[in-house]
Structure formats: C-alpha cells, structure tokens
Amino acid sequence: MQHKKGRIISNKEVKPGYYLMAVHCPSVAKTAKPGQFLTIRCSGSTEPLLRRPFGFHRISALGFEILYEVVGKGTKALSRMKPSDTVDILGPLGNGFSIPAGKRDFVIIAGGIGVAPLTALAEELARDKKKNVSVIIGSRSKRTLLCREHFEGLGLKTMIATDDGSCGKKCFATDVLDEFLAIKRAFAPTLYACGPEPMIRAVGRVAKKRGLKAYASFEENIACGVGACLGCALRTKNGYKLVCKDGPVFDLKEIIC
Amino acid sequence: MLKPDMKVRIGGLELRNPVMAASGTFGSGEEYKDITDLDRIGAIVTKSVTLKPREGNPPPRLVETPSGVLNAIGIQNDGIDAFIKDKLPFLGKIKAAVVVSIAGHSLEDYSTVASRLDREKKVDAIEVNISCPNVKGGMEFSRDPGLASGVTREVKRATRKPVIIKLSPNVGDIASIASAVEESGADAVSLVNTFAGMAVDIESCMPVLGNITGGLSGPAIRPIALRMVWETAKKVRIPVIGMGGIMGPEDALEFMIAGASAVQVGTANFVDPGIAVGIVDGIEKYMRRKKVKRIKEITGCLKI
CATH class of the missing domain: 3.40.50.80 (Nucleotide-binding domain of ferredoxin-NADP reductase (FNR) module)
Known part of the structure; x- marks a missing residue:
C-alpha cells in the first residue's frame, strides 16, 4: 500500500457517461493485482470530501487504467481532469482475485x-x-x-x-x-x-x-x-x-x- | 530562531506535539504504518474498545454528506482481551503516545476495562468515550453532569494513567458537563464527538444508514465544534483537546487559539493519510513565522 502522486496520461469518454483514465504511476502498478483497488482524491476541496475507490481496469509496468461511470460529484470532478494533471493515489488496496491452482x-x-x-x-x-x-x-x-x-x-x-x-x-x-x-x-x-x-x-x-x-x-x-x-x-x-x-x-x- | 517547542502536557502525559489522531478514524495505528510516519504524530487514540467483543451496526454504516461524513459503525471491536493481545504490541514500537479509547454500557464496564489497561505499560493515557451517538445508551453518560461525573470517578479509581473524557456535542451546555467531569478528577476533556444526524434515500424512502441515524463529522461541523471548545476552555482549568473537522494546520490553530491545548484529527485522515504529520509541520511553520517559542503561548491567546 502506497500513497503516491500519479500523472494522467489520458482521460476519455468511451461511452456516454463512461470514462477511461490512464495513469502513469510505476510504483503502485508494480504491486497491483487484478481485483485490488485504489482510491483517488477527486478534488482539492472538501466537496466532495472522501476519496473514491476504483478497481484496477488494466495494469502495466508503468501504470494502470481505471474505467468509471460518472455517477456523482467525485466521478464528475474526475471526468474533468486533463492529461498531465496529477492525481493523489492510495493503493493497491484489498485482496484481489485468487486464481485456484490447477483449474482450466x-x-x-x-x-x-x-x-x-x-x-x-x-x-x-x-x-x-x-x-x-x-x-x-x-x-x-x-x-x-x-x-x-x-x-x-x-x-x-x-x-x-x-x-x-x-x-x-x-x-x-x-x-x-x-x-x-x-x-x-x-x-x-x-x-x-x-x-x-x-x-x-x-x-x-x-x-x-x-x-x-x-x-x-x-x-x-x-x-x-x-x-x-x-x-x-x-x-x-x-x-x-x-x-x-x-x-x-x-x-x-x-x-x- | 531555535526549533519551536511543540511539547504539550495533558495531565501527567507529555506529547511531542499537540496533534493526535482521533479515535475511530485511525484503527490502532498499524493500518497506517506504510502510509504515514507514526513517529511524528503527538498521539494516536485507538478505536474504542469494550469489555466484550461487539459486532457493530448493520450496513450501510457510512455515507458522505456535504463537507462531512455521517457514520454509524456501532463500536465494532474484538473486546479488551483481544485488544491487549493483538493491537498493543505494535503500538509499543512507535514514538507517538498511545491513548486507548474505552467505551461501555455500565460503570462497571468502564472501570473493568480501565483497570485492565492500567497494567499495560504501552498505554500512556485513557480516553473515555461517553459520547458515541451510534450505540444504545452510548451517549447517556455524557448527557447528564451527574452520570458523566460518575463514570469519571469510576475510571479514575481504576487507573493511575491520565484520563481524558470525550464529550458529546449533543447536549444543551457542553461546558457544564466539562466542569462536572473536571470536579470528578478528569485530567483533560476532548471535544467534540460527532453530531447526531441522518440521511434519507428519496428513491427508496429509506434511511441511508442501517442504523437510521449516525454521527456527523468533518468540516461541516467545524465552526460549531470550535465554539464549543471556546466555551469549554473558558470554564475549565484542565487541558481541552479540540476536534471537529480539522483538515489542515490553519484549522488546528483556530482550535488552539480558542483554547485547546491539543487537537485531534479524524475525518481528514480518510482524505489524506499524511495529514496529521502535515498539520504538525504547518503549526511549526506558523510558530516560526509568528516567532512563537512555545506552543503553550498559542493556547487560548484569542483576543476579544
């Protein structure tokens, strides 16, 4: 678990109301497993106040993607962020999917x-x-x-x-x-x-x-x-x-x- | 200028600085060990512990409201025996002072838990939670000066460690409750716990929280908490520990100027796990800028 700054690579609407954000953050990406999540501070103010959780959508060596639906103040603020903006990241959090050995x-x-x-x-x-x-x-x-x-x-x-x-x-x-x-x-x-x-x-x-x-x-x-x-x-x-x-x-x- | 002296005294307890992590928002410290420097915070107040394990309230337990958080956890904990066995060993390894928050349903609950902790070297002080709005009877002790005094006397009898009584804002006159516990031997008071509140889902016409009502914290309550700390600090001589929506050093300083000897940071830990350390640094910077040598000079320096 790390508290890091990441750099937004892209943040695009992929379907009406759904966004895909790619973030450069090697240290968090390196330890992230499918099924784990991260939280992002979506604004610098008290509105919205709490960080918002997102599952890792894709994980690479240099960063990760999140796919999100704009449903409230947090995701709305996130959808307005631009490439090269920094995001405040806490993660990876939680347990992740376990893959039983020997199953096909x-x-x-x-x-x-x-x-x-x-x-x-x-x-x-x-x-x-x-x-x-x-x-x-x-x-x-x-x-x-x-x-x-x-x-x-x-x-x-x-x-x-x-x-x-x-x-x-x-x-x-x-x-x-x-x-x-x-x-x-x-x-x-x-x-x-x-x-x-x-x-x-x-x-x-x-x-x-x-x-x-x-x-x-x-x-x-x-x-x-x-x-x-x-x-x-x-x-x-x-x-x-x-x-x-x-x-x-x-x-x-x-x-x- | 020399390094400002940030040490504060709470009863017999000396803290390296006045910034404490508030109960219920910081677990038992270990949860935050990878993401903040626990050696740089004045104290950690652990999640309230009770005599017997408690399962807590049905979910949903927490919801965000405008500039605030409404929660009804219900003092979920594994009981005092498990706390001493599982949580205390880690707390012995950090430089922050360890304040253990205790809760109960009866005078006997409080005194049994306090006496159990009295034997533990790693425990620096006890905070008595008589103000939880989310459990049946959790707030009753802090609503009545007589009952609040009774708990204070009972806990003081059970331990030689400094005793901090945590007060509820859901009362008519918080300063009079503070006076009552001061007379009964409390070493300090901490305030405020959360404000009883509620949220409704207009689609389902159901309460948002499983417990129906919850406790409101965060910046939404700050001005009210600050006013209560000011009123209380005027009335008592024991240290007042102020809290309620502190998000940064400026907020912490407001509470101290109004009369708080130390502050607790709660909801802000969720927003930024490093915030308590940031507040310590921010207060130090302020002291340098204002050429304040000792933090004590800030407490209650409000000019009226």
Missing part, C-alpha cells in the same frame, strides 16, 4: 460498470494459453455495453445480455450463464463476478446449485480504504467483513445468496 476453465460474469476490474483479471488468465476463459457481459443496452472488443481481442468467447435486447440476448447475464453451463456435461468452471448485488447473489445461487467455486468483487461506501474506520462492513456467514481489507473479493460460499 473460467467464466467471468460482468454487470454494468462491474466489468471494470474484470478486464485486468481476464488479461491475467488469458496469459496462460492452457486456460479456457469465457466472458458474459450484462448491460442495460448496446449504448452502455463496455469492453466487448477488449475481451474479444484477448481471444475470449464473449457473450452479451442486455435489458432491452439491443445487443446479444434480451435477458440477465446470469440467464446466459445458466444456459452456458448446461451445454457441456461435466463442465465445472471457476466463476468470477462483479456487478450489481442482485446479479452477484444470482451467480452465488448458480454456483451453489452446480457446486462451482465462485468469487465476486463487492462494493460499499469506502472512507479510509485501509481497514481502520470499519465503515464498509459486509454481512457474511462468518459475521461482518470489511470490503476494503478482507475484500473486495469474497468467495461466494461465504456470502448469503
């Missing part, structure tokens, strides 16, 4: 902006050619669909579900998952999910029904990011856990789905 098959399930940290994971998994990785992206519509080309560019089978049917199937990402798992017998992939909580819980139920290992990245309001304020509690089967320190990635068998 993986399915990534992304809902909305929840796709952001899953690309870093996909890149890591795709580096091992023996691994078979499939991706399901759920989105409101074609207009807000993110990262499809990215996953396809990695050579991964990518399936789409939209609420309005404007792209892929008109259903939930978890419906596509259910169907996909039913095609091949004895297909027992490890599942990774990030997105709205109802989607995560649905993935958890699918995993339980089929006896699959499943991990999901959770979101909560984050204040300190380092496990000090105990503000980001998540109820688990083993009592409250902290999203910032024990998570943000949890084994779904720990979560009440």
Whole structure:
C-alpha cells in the first residue's frame, strides 16, 4: 500500500457517461493485482470530501487504467481532469482475485460498470494459453455495453445480455450463464463476478446449485480504504467483513445468496 | 530562531506535539504504518474498545454528506482481551503516545476495562468515550453532569494513567458537563464527538444508514465544534483537546487559539493519510513565522 502522486496520461469518454483514465504511476502498478483497488482524491476541496475507490481496469509496468461511470460529484470532478494533471493515489488496496491452482476453465460474469476490474483479471488468465476463459457481459443496452472488443481481442468467447435486447440476448447475464453451463456435461468452471448485488447473489445461487467455486468483487461506501474506520462492513456467514481489507473479493460460499 | 517547542502536557502525559489522531478514524495505528510516519504524530487514540467483543451496526454504516461524513459503525471491536493481545504490541514500537479509547454500557464496564489497561505499560493515557451517538445508551453518560461525573470517578479509581473524557456535542451546555467531569478528577476533556444526524434515500424512502441515524463529522461541523471548545476552555482549568473537522494546520490553530491545548484529527485522515504529520509541520511553520517559542503561548491567546 502506497500513497503516491500519479500523472494522467489520458482521460476519455468511451461511452456516454463512461470514462477511461490512464495513469502513469510505476510504483503502485508494480504491486497491483487484478481485483485490488485504489482510491483517488477527486478534488482539492472538501466537496466532495472522501476519496473514491476504483478497481484496477488494466495494469502495466508503468501504470494502470481505471474505467468509471460518472455517477456523482467525485466521478464528475474526475471526468474533468486533463492529461498531465496529477492525481493523489492510495493503493493497491484489498485482496484481489485468487486464481485456484490447477483449474482450466473460467467464466467471468460482468454487470454494468462491474466489468471494470474484470478486464485486468481476464488479461491475467488469458496469459496462460492452457486456460479456457469465457466472458458474459450484462448491460442495460448496446449504448452502455463496455469492453466487448477488449475481451474479444484477448481471444475470449464473449457473450452479451442486455435489458432491452439491443445487443446479444434480451435477458440477465446470469440467464446466459445458466444456459452456458448446461451445454457441456461435466463442465465445472471457476466463476468470477462483479456487478450489481442482485446479479452477484444470482451467480452465488448458480454456483451453489452446480457446486462451482465462485468469487465476486463487492462494493460499499469506502472512507479510509485501509481497514481502520470499519465503515464498509459486509454481512457474511462468518459475521461482518470489511470490503476494503478482507475484500473486495469474497468467495461466494461465504456470502448469503 | 531555535526549533519551536511543540511539547504539550495533558495531565501527567507529555506529547511531542499537540496533534493526535482521533479515535475511530485511525484503527490502532498499524493500518497506517506504510502510509504515514507514526513517529511524528503527538498521539494516536485507538478505536474504542469494550469489555466484550461487539459486532457493530448493520450496513450501510457510512455515507458522505456535504463537507462531512455521517457514520454509524456501532463500536465494532474484538473486546479488551483481544485488544491487549493483538493491537498493543505494535503500538509499543512507535514514538507517538498511545491513548486507548474505552467505551461501555455500565460503570462497571468502564472501570473493568480501565483497570485492565492500567497494567499495560504501552498505554500512556485513557480516553473515555461517553459520547458515541451510534450505540444504545452510548451517549447517556455524557448527557447528564451527574452520570458523566460518575463514570469519571469510576475510571479514575481504576487507573493511575491520565484520563481524558470525550464529550458529546449533543447536549444543551457542553461546558457544564466539562466542569462536572473536571470536579470528578478528569485530567483533560476532548471535544467534540460527532453530531447526531441522518440521511434519507428519496428513491427508496429509506434511511441511508442501517442504523437510521449516525454521527456527523468533518468540516461541516467545524465552526460549531470550535465554539464549543471556546466555551469549554473558558470554564475549565484542565487541558481541552479540540476536534471537529480539522483538515489542515490553519484549522488546528483556530482550535488552539480558542483554547485547546491539543487537537485531534479524524475525518481528514480518510482524505489524506499524511495529514496529521502535515498539520504538525504547518503549526511549526506558523510558530516560526509568528516567532512563537512555545506552543503553550498559542493556547487560548484569542483576543476579544
């Protein structure tokens, strides 16, 4: 964990309301793992006050990217930042995705902006050619669909579900998952999910029904990011856990789905 | 000019400088060891510890409000035994003084925890949290001068370490509560804890916090906290430790000029983990510029 200044390389609107920011910060990038997150101070004033958390979208030797949706004051301020501006970074924070040794098959399930940290994971998994990785992206519509080309560019089978049917199937990402798992017998992939909580819980139920290992990245309001304020509690089967320190990635068998 | 003397005394405790990390915002210090210099802060006040473990309040526990943070953690902690075993060893390795915050439901809770800590060498002082707005009965002791005095006497009997009573702003006359605990032997008072507050989600028509209400901190409360510190410092002779939305050295100096002997930095730690050290440096710079030799000269120098 480091508190550093990074330099913005680019900050572009990639879809209406969604931005991709690339930051030069080798020291943080060097220690970051897929599934971990960082917090950024989005303004120098007291409004917004708290730092904002973002998952690492892509990680390279020199820096990282974050993909974010403009939803409030923090992300709005961030979207106005320009290349060569500096950002105040705290990270990497949290645990990251664990990749069970010896497993070959993986399915990534992304809902909305929840796709952001899953690309870093996909890149890591795709580096091992023996691994078979499939991706399901759920989105409101074609207009807000993110990262499809990215996953396809990695050579991964990518399936789409939209609420309005404007792209892929008109259903939930978890419906596509259910169907996909039913095609091949004895297909027992490890599942990774990030997105709205109802989607995560649905993935958890699918995993339980089929006896699959499943991990999901959770979101909560984050204040300190380092496990000090105990503000980001998540109820688990083993009592409250902290999203910032024990998570943000949890084994779904720990979560009440 | 020689290096300004920033040492302050809180009862029998001497701090290297007047800047303390406030309880509940700094864990037990270890959480911040990689991102700030714990040797340069005057003191760390640890997250409140209770006799028995406490699970805390249901989430969501925290939400940002205009220039502030509303929280309802509910004193989640593993209990005094685990604190002594798991948290204290690290605190012995740093130069910041160690102030342990304690909380309880009964006089007996407070005195048992205080006597347990009395035996621990690494503990420099005890801060008694009688002002948490987020647990049932957490604030009752600080709402009534008689009850506040009772807790103070009980804790003083249980320990020889300096005792700081942390006061709630959710009272009619905070200075009279401060006077009451002073008479009962408190070595210092710290104020203010958070203001009881609330936020509502207009889409779901539900309270934002799982606990319905929470405690407001951050710059939003600063002018009110400052006024309370000023009123209290006029009334008591024991040191007053001021806090409430301090974000930088200028804010800390406002509290000291109004009468605080030391300050605590809380919410600002979330915004900038290095802020407490920055405030120490900023106060020193101010002292050099104003040619102030000893920090004591700043406390209560308000000209009216």
